[in-house]
Amino acid sequence: MSFLSTVFARALASRNYRLYFAGQLVSLAGTWMQQIAMIWLAYRLSNSAAVLGxxxxxxxxxxxxxxPFAGVLTDRFDRRRILIVTQFLSMLQAVALTWLTFAGRASPEWLIGLAFVLGSINALDLPARQAFSAQLVERREDLANAIALNSMLMNGARFVGPALAGFAVATIGEAWCFAINATSYLAVIVALLAIDAKANVPHDTPAWRAFREGVGYVWSHADIRPRLFMVAAVSFLVTPYAVLMPLFASEIFGGDARTYGLLIGSAGAGSLLAGLYLASRKHTERLPRRVGVAVLVSGAGLTAFALNQLLAVAFPIVMVMGFAIITVIAGSNTLIQMQVEDVYRGRVMAIFSMAFLGIAPLxxxxxxxxxxxxxxxxxxFACGLGTLAVGWAARNIGMKAVRREGPL
Incomplete structure (x- = not known):
């Protein structure tokens, strides 16, 4: 009970955060189901690694x-209202995907186009979501716990959603995964409408000047800048393995959609454990070093996964990779949010989203x-070796940060 209290009690003591957490709990499982079904459908229609990419x-x-401009909007307007709009638009995108698939009109071109639509919505949703979380906790000392719980929630859904999607795709088809996701957005919209958090104070700085101020703030910050570069490197080199997972499931391991869902679900299980680990931490003094080590572990895991031919061995490898990747991403997010000034939070979170998710498509x-x-x-294998090189540099960043922030 003491461990569970350490993980959940602090941020969830705030009513607004409880509402937000409950809405996201329902919605994110549907989101992961759609992502898995969409990638598998693209592979089934094209049988091409290039199309998956x-x-x-x-x-x-x-x-x-x-x-960058989404970050300006996040600092300029009420974040709760922004999120209501983005969630509604995401629901419409899921409805369109559902209709096309049920009607037999889905094609790689449609999937690529609708993926771009959802990505455009997420460009605004992600920084607004992360900046809004800071407004939902009543005590600033609970902010790190709230950030870690967000990561745990996302990766808990990542653990459950892919496994469910794999079996759903194999039994009832991709269209039902899209339909479930469309329905799940209602939960988070209702939760956002019930939240009565104090709105962020908007600024009236001209947009281009606000954008330059945000970039300048990040570039001049000695701790935030290198963390963003490290996140970008991991996103470029490591996270593409998930996009190529259908090829491993089918061609390397001789499986089907169930195999694919279980592999992604294993990565999600590791990610969930990383979220629990981060949420249980009461202090962040040793976190910079842990993040640097996690970069090395993710590189070693990717190298081992590339060389492996056995499905039974693949599951623990991707679980370790999931743990390491989320330790890097969520740990870096926590360290950045604990240091950023509130007036720049939306813009910095937008740049963080670019480093994490914007670099990943490249x-x-x-x-x-x-x-x-x-x-x-x-x-x-080549990406794994590159990540190991980044890990040595990240380890040095972590050690310097530890010397500034306190002893191990």
């Missing part, structure tokens, strides 16, 4: 293109085409 590219490149595009040219396993 294009779907991943289209879903996340808008975050890189529109992220990796998906590059690694997908590299896998098409030389094979999926050699491509991921």
């Amino acid at each position: 294009m779907v991943g590219f289209a879903s996340q490149i808008p975050i890189l293109l529109f992220g 990796g998906s595009f590059a690694v997908g085409h590299l896998a098409h040219a030389i094979g999926v396993q050699p491509a991921l």
Whole structure:
């Protein structure tokens, strides 16, 4: 009970955060089901690594293109209202995807186009969501716990959603996964309408000047800037493995949609454990070093996964990778949010989203085409070696931060 109290009691003591958490709990499971079903449908229709890379590219490149200006909007307008609009638009996108699939009109071109639409919505939704979380806790010392719970919630859904989607795709088809996701958005919309958090104070700085101020703030901050570079490197080199997972499930391991769902679910289980670990921490003094070590672990895991031929061995490898990746991403998010000034929070979170999700499509595009040219396993092996090199640099960043923030 003491461990559960440490994980859940602090942020969930705030009414507004409890409402937000409950709405996200329902919605995110549906979101992961849609993502898995969409990638599998793209693979089934095309049987192409390049198409898988294009779907991943289209879903996340808008975050890189529109992220900085989305951060300006997040600091300029009421974040709760922004989230209500983005959730409603995401629901409409899921409805369109459901109709196309039921009608037999889904095609790789439609999937790429709708992935781009959802990515454009997420470009605004993600920084607004992360900045809004800081308004929902009543005590600032609970902010780190709230950020870790957000990560745990997302990755708990990542653990359950893919496994459910794998079996649902194999038994009732992709369209029902899309329909379930469309319905799940109602939960978070209702929760947002019930929240009565104090609105953020909007600024009236001209948009272009506000954008330059946000970039300048990040660039001049000695701790935030290197953490963002590290997150970007992991997103480019490591996260594309998930886009190529259908090829491993089918061609390397001889499985089907169930195998794919279980592999992604295993990564989600590791991610969930990482979220629990981060949420249980009361202090952040040792976190910089842990994040640096996690980069090395993710690189070693990716290298091992690329060389592996056995399905039974793949499950623990991707679980370790899931733990390491979320330790890097969520740990970096926690450290950045604890340091950023509130007036810049939306813009900094937008740049963080660019580093995490905006850079990932470039990796998906590059690694997908590299896998098409030389094979999926050699491509991921090269990415693993690159990540190990980044890990040595990240470890040095972590050690310097520890010396500034206190002893281990």
